[in-house]
Amino acid sequence: VKGLQDTEAIREICEHFEINFLVLQDILNTRYPAKIEEHDKYTVVILKLFRFNEANKEAELHEQQLSIIQGSNFLLTFLEEDVPFFDNVSAAIQHDTLRIRTRQTDYLLSVLLNNAMANYTLVVNSIDDGLEDLEENLLDINCDAKDLGGHIQSLRRQYLQVKKAVF
Numbered sequence: 001v002k003g004l005q006d007t008e009a010i011r012e013i014c015e016h017f018e019i020n021f022l023v024l025q026d027i028l029n030t031r032y033p034a035k036i037e038e039h040d041k042y043t044v045v046i047l048k049l050f051r052f053n054e055a056n057k058e059a060e061l062h063e064q065q066l067s068i069i070q071g072s073n074f075l076l077t078f079l080e081e082d083v084p085f086f087d088n089v090s091a092a093i094q095h096d097t098l099r100i101r102t103r104q105t106d107y108l109l110s111v112l113l114n115n116a117m118a119n120y121t122l123v124v125n126s127i128d129d130g131l132e133d134l135e136e137n138l139l140d141i142n143c144d145a146k147d148l149g150g151h152i153q154s155l156r157r158q159y160l161q162v163k164k165a166v167f
Contacts (some may be wrong), residue, residue, distance in 0.1 A: 002082035027067040042071040048165035050123045070109045
């Protein structure tokens with residue numbers, strides 16, 4: 001499910017798969033912290049994904065919640081917005097890459113989690129690149145201190161946002 005605006009449809013999906021009301025509330029509450037919960041018939045994983053504003057990588061990171069519910073014969077994902085985080089996973093399913101269609105749902109869960117970790121790696125690498133650029137600017141005698149202060153604050157906010165989501 002991409003987009004959480006149609007709460008009635010999400011409620012019906014959860015009802016169909018016997019997902020309890022508290023989990024439904026966790027899916028819809030996008031400020032919920034990351035967690036993994038085991039229930040009798042399914043496992044719930046809630047985590048954050050990040051993307052930069054394409055025009056300006058110094059801007060705040062855009063964060064959105066990903067909720068995954070994995071049962072013995074189903075796997076549901078709920079994203080706040082329609083973004084291409086899992087396009088490569090969809091392509092793998094369509095082309096049955098690594099026989100993904102014939103494997104258990106726990107394999108698909110691991111593929112999704114690996115994709116989410118790759119998202120974290122991309123963000124951390126971007127912050128690292130920003131820090132390296134900042135270091136070079138600090139060593140440049142002709143640099144403008146005003147620009148550096150804003151750059152430091154931007155990188156610090158990005159770092160804290162990722163740190164909070166990972167913890």
